Amino acid sequence: MQSLTLDLESAMRDVEQLLAASCSSDEPLLTEMARRMVLAGGKRIRPRIMLLSYMACGARQALPELIEAAAGIELIHTATLVHDDIIDRGELRRGVPATQREHGPDRAIILGDFLFTQGFLLSARQDAEVVRLTGAACRKLAEGELKELQALFDADLSLERYMDIIFCKTAAPLEACGRVGAHFAGRDEWQDALGAYGKHLGLAFQVSDDLLDLRGDPARTGKPRGTDLRSGAPNAAVLLGARNGARAKMQEFLAKRVRTEEDVQAALDALARSGAAQEAQRLAEEHAARAVEALSPLPDSPAKRELLAQVRALPVRPA
Ligand code: FPP
Ligand code: MG
Secondary structure, X not given: OHHHHHHHHHHHHXXXXXXXXXXXXXXXXXXXXXHHHHOOOOOOHHHHHHHHHHHHOOOOOOOHHHHXXXXXXXXXXXXXXXXXXXXXXXXXXXXXXXXHHHHOHHHXXXXXXHHHHHHHHHHOOOOHHHHHHHHHHHHHHHHHHHHHHHHOOOOOOOHHHXXXXXXXXXXXXXXXXXXXXXXXXXXXXXXXXXXXXHHXXXXXXXXXXXXXXXXXXXXXXXXXXXXXXXXXXOOHHHHHHHHHHHHHHXXXXXXXXXXXXXXXXHHHHHHHXXXXXXXXXXXXXXXXXXXXXXXXXXXXXXXXHHHHHHHHOOOOOOO
């Protein structure tokens, strides 16, 4: 266990160094904005999953290409968040004022473009398979963000379509991380297993986040109860509630031009009565269990146990 911690943590330090170096631009304002966002933190879940997937395939060699791809996916992720904050008019990101808030949307577009380019350049230093996997995940990210925009205020959105949106926005990049890890380890035959692990981890994470939004757990989410509902985003809990008797209430709520705090509380109460929380919990558990199951072809190892621990760290656990 200790050697895993040492390897993983020293590789993550290398990733951090490369992230900091990648913020440098000839334009001082770009460097400043990039450093503020990239170095503000973040859980670094994507590079961690990539490195652990590599190690779970039995690979131990510290490859510079792997560190580059891991930093690359984190830079691309940060780019998408900077752009998402323009679209959402997000105020806070990683505990600091969002770039669009601090510097305005025009400069935030440019920062997102810069970070995306820096990230893709790192990923593109590798072979064609890594470029293909990273590019496919980026395409899903853009498609998912647009699909979500089009689904705003739609209480009739199907759960299947919603799951496709969160697949594109969250699960597809994690799937790519698992696949890239297997590829670097020379175990392309394990790409499907580690890709499925990343995908179901992402889906379980997003649905449990939706559940926390319904239950209200600001200490964990950093957001007040019902934030998704307030912004008109129909999440898994809202859609499950709409399927279970709260449909008229959700339609009425989402159709309102002005939503008061009382409206929000009444909608949340209707969802609670519909049993949406229990169903969302079951859905999150199902994907968490599928993430665990996906790893079954891989032999036991400290890295595999750490991947399993990532599933157990979710607010909902597999049954
Ligand atoms: C956060 O969503 C946003 C994403 C995970 C993806 C955003 C994707 C784009 C803006 C497309 C751009 C694509 C590329 C490749 C540059 P959220 O609003 O649900 O989460 P939040 O609460 O963290 O804001
Ligand atoms: Mg957002």
